[in-house]
Amino acid sequence: ARTSLPEVIYAENKSVEHLLDIFDAHVQSQTPLLMTRLTDAQLHALAPHNVFCDLVARTAVFRAPKIAPNAPKLAVVTGGTSDHKVAKEVISTAQFFGLNAVLFADLGVAGLWRLQERLPELREFPLIVAIAGMEGALFSVLAGLVCAPVIAVPTSVGYGVSQGGQAALTSALASCAPGVLTVNIDNGFGAAAAAAKILRPTAVSEKDTGAIVF
Amino acid sequence: ARTSLPEVIYAENKSVEHLLDIFDAHVQSQTPLLMTRLTDAQLHALAPHNVFCDLVARTAVFRAPKIAPNAPKLAVVTGGTSDHKVAKEVISTAQFFGLNAVLFADLGVAGLWRLQERLPELREFPLIVAIAGMEGALFSVLAGLVCAPVIAVPTSVGYGVSQGGQAALTSALASCAPGVLTVNIDNGFGAAAAAAKILRPTAVSEKDTGAIVF
Amino acid sequence: ARTSLPEVIYAENKSVEHLLDIFDAHVQSQTPLLMTRLTDAQLHALAPHNVFCDLVARTAVFRAPKIAPNAPKLAVVTGGTSDHKVAKEVISTAQFFGLNAVLFADLGVAGLWRLQERLPELREFPLIVAIAGMEGALFSVLAGLVCAPVIAVPTSVGYGVSQGGQAALTSALASCAPGVLTVNIDNGFGAAAAAAKILRPTAVSEKDTGAIVF
Amino acid sequence: ARTSLPEVIYAENKSVEHLLDIFDAHVQSQTPLLMTRLTDAQLHALAPHNVFCDLVARTAVFRAPKIAPNAPKLAVVTGGTSDHKVAKEVISTAQFFGLNAVLFADLGVAGLWRLQERLPELREFPLIVAIAGMEGALFSVLAGLVCAPVIAVPTSVGYGVSQGGQAALTSALASCAPGVLTVNIDNGFGAAAAAAKILRPTAVSEKDTGAIVF
Amino acid sequence: ARTSLPEVIYAENKSVEHLLDIFDAHVQSQTPLLMTRLTDAQLHALAPHNVFCDLVARTAVFRAPKIAPNAPKLAVVTGGTSDHKVAKEVISTAQFFGLNAVLFADLGVAGLWRLQERLPELREFPLIVAIAGMEGALFSVLAGLVCAPVIAVPTSVGYGVSQGGQAALTSALASCAPGVLTVNIDNGFGAAAAAAKILRPTAVSEKDTGAIVF
Amino acid sequence: ARTSLPEVIYAENKSVEHLLDIFDAHVQSQTPLLMTRLTDAQLHALAPHNVFCDLVARTAVFRAPKIAPNAPKLAVVTGGTSDHKVAKEVISTAQFFGLNAVLFADLGVAGLWRLQERLPELREFPLIVAIAGMEGALFSVLAGLVCAPVIAVPTSVGYGVSQGGQAALTSALASCAPGVLTVNIDNGFGAAAAAAKILRPTAVSEKDTGAIVF
Amino acid sequence: ARTSLPEVIYAENKSVEHLLDIFDAHVQSQTPLLMTRLTDAQLHALAPHNVFCDLVARTAVFRAPKIAPNAPKLAVVTGGTSDHKVAKEVISTAQFFGLNAVLFADLGVAGLWRLQERLPELREFPLIVAIAGMEGALFSVLAGLVCAPVIAVPTSVGYGVSQGGQAALTSALASCAPGVLTVNIDNGFGAAAAAAKILRPTAVSEKDTGAIVF
Amino acid sequence: ARTSLPEVIYAENKSVEHLLDIFDAHVQSQTPLLMTRLTDAQLHALAPHNVFCDLVARTAVFRAPKIAPNAPKLAVVTGGTSDHKVAKEVISTAQFFGLNAVLFADLGVAGLWRLQERLPELREFPLIVAIAGMEGALFSVLAGLVCAPVIAVPTSVGYGVSQGGQAALTSALASCAPGVLTVNIDNGFGAAAAAAKILRPTAVSEKDTGAIVF
Ligand SMILES: Nc1ncnc2c1ncn2[C@@H]1O[C@H](COP(=O)(O)O)[C@@H](O)[C@H]1O
Ligand SMILES: Nc1ncnc2c1ncn2[C@@H]1O[C@H](COP(=O)(O)O)[C@@H](O)[C@H]1O
Ligand SMILES: Nc1ncnc2c1ncn2[C@@H]1O[C@H](COP(=O)(O)O)[C@@H](O)[C@H]1O
Ligand SMILES: Nc1ncnc2c1ncn2[C@@H]1O[C@H](COP(=O)(O)O)[C@@H](O)[C@H]1O
Ligand SMILES: [Mg+2]
Ligand SMILES: [Mg+2]
Ligand SMILES: [Mg+2]
Ligand SMILES: [Mg+2]
Ligand SMILES: [Mg+2]
Ligand SMILES: [Mg+2]
Ligand SMILES: [Mg+2]
């Protein structure tokens, strides 16, 4: 690819055969490859090959770069258990792009003291990805407590008015705390890709220079 | 009226003449009357009469009951300046129903320390009405910090996805903190009426008994 | 938990393993636990253990408190058969929180005489949870006939414009009868939790004092 | 017109000149004409002419037919004051089509006894037009209490979720009481036109025969 | 039932056991019963009993009344094949209520000549139920060509913007042809019930008198 | 401009000064210019200059090309009076692009015979722009009666469910008659621009060749 | 059929038996037939017969016309893999109507150089069908780079805000590049039918003349 | 304020008196202040004071910090004229926070060559704020051409489906180009605040350390 990031395949509507063809091409060229939103059948077909599969994140990685000791750090905060699989997609993707991603799980606002206990640690990070469903109050609360920008990933967790993630999405967009940026519902990949473009890990920024010849 | 609450007029689509007729009937019978959502023209027409008008709340009261020294206490919390006029409607209505309503202004979650400073006071109240627009994170945060139930009044404050109050409304309904109950956008009257039915100030509960003969 | 209510687990997106871990921890500490929105697999896994499962409500309870003889009373009214499983979630939760919940089934407004026959009984309750799908007219009708506040639970019953519960939800929020408070569609748990916070059964309010140390 | 009903002009987007041209043509041919949704400027321009203007309904009639002594009867029920101007459009239109329209005002469900008092009278009518805004519970309640079919006219009365009439519209469509038929929000004209087609007053049905030569 | 129509059960969320209980009670009392929106399991359970099942309409009837020779006639018009199962629900229900229902299939507006060929027949009916999905142009076209009122049943046929029936529903409500009345999407039952209330077949109107004792 | 069409300015959010600057530049270069969606103030400012203003269409034209004798013909059909100003925008724009645009006004489907009378003429056109608000049934009906493709322009005419043009838009998109293509609500300009790209009047197609050097 | 296009069956809600009946009738009369949106069961039932089935497009064709050597050319452009099956429906339908359809796959705007490389070829086509999901930026970009009109087919590809195709649909309709015409989400058939009406391949236009006798 | 950014007042619902009070307090303390979304009346009242007002951006600044020579650079790209006032809000805010903001106006995708000409310059910036209404294709196109992250500000420019900015918002969120982050419609302030948190100009980051004592 001619962009600054190594190649990522969105697997959702690809047949297993098509996906294996893409994979084989990468094995030939030995270029790194991340596949996201893999179905059970796709994961099953990839498993025997030389890839690292994450069954919760539903990702598979070929030739992921090593994360440098001084790699930029990214905090990944979730509101509750149900946000876990999106958090794993963020982490898989962030690592593929060379970031040092650290998970802070279950810090939802219904029990604000849990978030408060972890605040000193969280304040050490230059960037936070916050993942929450339901009413998405976590985004505003977090952005009001830290200096770093917050990338909000609303999740399609919940029922009634929060079904599909709309309530959390509008909370992220309407946040009265400055510094909240939003991606699509459940788009863990997008949040991590933007994080990599912001934090510019060495691997990524090297490839950057000169790579675009549009 | 045969219900447990004294009569309240929703003025929004009534002509000035019609409104004055209703008012005159109450003057005759000397029964208490609250009018809400008054237009400028309606407020102007009522001003010379024996009523108490609140220009911010857009309410007018005739023969409001005295609030008893031991009247139940109601906390009315707002997120920001823009929520003020709805808060005033809550307070006018609550007082008309015999409650001792106390305002806690500008405790929005973008600056969580302001809310934190007032928490000890807030925890003394048996019931809280919370008023917020934008993303409405205040509802969840508050309900996660106090034992009392929280009546959420989303306000039509904001622009883009929060225009008209939808973002705050869905935040209230989808709240992951137990104990949040919701009324319609900007419905300060409804929140106060429900509060009166919950807290049952003496005046109101007396009228209660036997009043309904459906 | 540091809040006024004993712990409740929202099971919807938890793996069976994760759920059993949480359950084991409670067995160790002998603290009460309610689990809601259990899947078939989760109910199956919990069944052999020392819990009370309700297959209609899809709840399971560990060490539920005894309901005191003078426990506050809660009326739970449904519009039709389809609202039954949400009613059972309200009742399971209310009992777990120490309330004396009584069911009034099938009082929908299409046959208003059924509601009228039960009115004298209903008027003895300090609080009513009303559960209805379709057009949700029950909320307004009930609130116009009783003095107690009404917590409306719109249900996702119906098709066309009422599919997913939106028509019933907007009816609850827009109700022209004062005293209607609303929770999310199908949120029986939320209605019961708010009811417990309003009615403060002994068990709950004891734990209340001092329990929050935010 | 070749249809069964005399001509009605929807004035909303017509210039005053255009409207007067249409009016003059009818004066020439001496055929009856109803104009609906007239603006102030249009009403002002029509006033000096030989028409009957209703400033609340915003209608003007030229050569309205006499209503026969045995004309079919139509009940027109409103929920509240704000529904009055739509009721007047129903009545103007129904009379223009030869129906004997009778108004039952302010029978909203928040005070169900008012509706109950008028039930014996209402049950004498072969058809009812019910007009309500807010949550529109009136439609279901009425249809559950009378044998006649009910034509529901949701009104754009209210704010928040009922703004624009959507809540009342979905209540009408989702009604669990059989016999409710719906027209567009605020469409008093449409309700009366359908009523005339159902009740077939003599004048109208005469014109009926043979008139259509498509 | 105390209403003017014999009893109809909406089966959608009832268990097979519950449904059979209701059915048994009717067998005891020998009162007529219509069941709609039956699932496969429910139809299977009812099949061995003394009922008439319609697998397309998904209805079952016990002791349907004979349709009188001079029963009022109802035209049931569909736009396309996909609207057939809703048409069958209309017909089952109309017959149960004593109407003489006649089907006019596949008269969609994409081939207007098919509708035109049947117009002379259609004009003989005092009332028409029109059933259409997609964009629902059939409602306006039909109402512009006949004198009878048209009850529109939008169907959940189609994809994209017509998925779920919304496009057809708004077409029915916004129709510029006077005389269109609307029911909920796919609500064949509601259309037929309203038709029976309008046309008052002998059986139905007899039961009418005196039956309501609210 | 480097595209195949001469330059068109969308005036809606431009200041009068900015607009006059753009206009002056065109006067200098003597290149043709169309301005659409002009406000009163903008029209007033342009009036003294050498432009042709259409106050209904709200357009102004500088150096419009002559329409060739053999220019391609475009039929512009409206449903009702309220669609007139959009029709004028179509015609202004089509003429500016060199098309011979012919208006067929007031052929709405509520009176299908009017459309039928003009059908023979309409069938002579290679392309039709149809403009309708309300329920937009005109699009399907027309496309079912002619061989030419139909470009649908939904208009923001109407109230309730058709307010803003949504009902007409979904009717156009969901049309069951093949050959309907849609543009944005009220987008007369877009319909005419697409028509010019389809019909390729000489002036336009000449400019075409070689003009794009991306 | 009396329209200009040979017959096409929309199979979605037809039973296998019904479909085979329609097919047999065509075999009798030897008239061409296209079937779209076939289910697995329908495709399976048609397979043994003398038809050409496309399992990706989910279409089957009987007696497709030969495509003339000088048949009009249609470019079919897709944004990504997920748009492939809609592209196949466009191509099947276009060929059935006598067009020479050419596929340009995977030219999405995330990698604009791929589109740029194919531009010289694309500029040779008189008409382009563009197929894209997600945010649908492809429509505007393409229309800004070619002279030909662009028919946009939004696809129901994606998740969150693009789920169901709404984001791509509004992008097509709101496109700021002149010359974009839109059909319903996933409506490959409709795009190809309109293309045939615009490009008028010989076979089709012959049938045209005189065929409509409405 | 205890956050990392100097204080900003959202003026939209504040009275002139209230605003002047806030302003006076800042004059006393000599702390910097930015006011956004000022009304005409508010701007008029502030004008005589020692503030810098931007009538297009509708902002006023008191004691804005000097922008350091080596201040981080921010590119601000607009699609068209109508996006200008939001761009000015971005620039006012960014400068107040110490960023060196550079405007690239009118680079909308309908004329892609304009964007292409400025690409080399744009590629020098570490962060881009892109502002577009209508269909918002600019966000994806830009993000596909540069390495820097793109903060998308959808604007409420346009009519029909793009009215209010929804079409542009969903385009930003659904973008298939990695690296797009979104803020609320018209929220120029929010984009600039997030940019400052990402780019950390010296002034801002200094205040950062130790300032938060939650
Ligand atoms: N989970 C994901 N969500 C959204 N976009 C993705 C995802 N994974 C990959 N992509 C994007 O999709 C593009 C690849 O699409 P495709 O060519 O269809 O595989 C890449 O440029 C990625 O930027
Ligand atoms: N208030 C109204 N609402 C909806 N339709 C109306 C109304 N008044 C008249 N109409 C219909 O509009 C048509 C006349 O439209 P027009 O030719 O534009 O005046 C008539 O056929 C009436 O059926
Ligand atoms: N995939 C499709 N999407 C939308 N309309 C279609 C499709 N296939 C066929 N049609 C239309 O549907 C009509 C046939 O409908 P039917 O009579 O139900 O088979 C034909 O006139 C076609 O114009
Ligand atoms: N134009 C704007 N849009 C959204 N939020 C804003 C805007 N201007 C200021 N704010 C935020 O609003 C808060 C101040 O709100 P208030 O106390 O009501 O003046 C500040 O923290 C800002 O972060
Ligand atoms: Mg959460
Ligand atoms: Mg707020
Ligand atoms: Mg119900
Ligand atoms: Mg009402
Ligand atoms: Mg149809
Ligand atoms: Mg029209
Ligand atoms: Mg795409």
Ligand SMILES: [Mg+2]
């Ligand atoms: Mg733009």
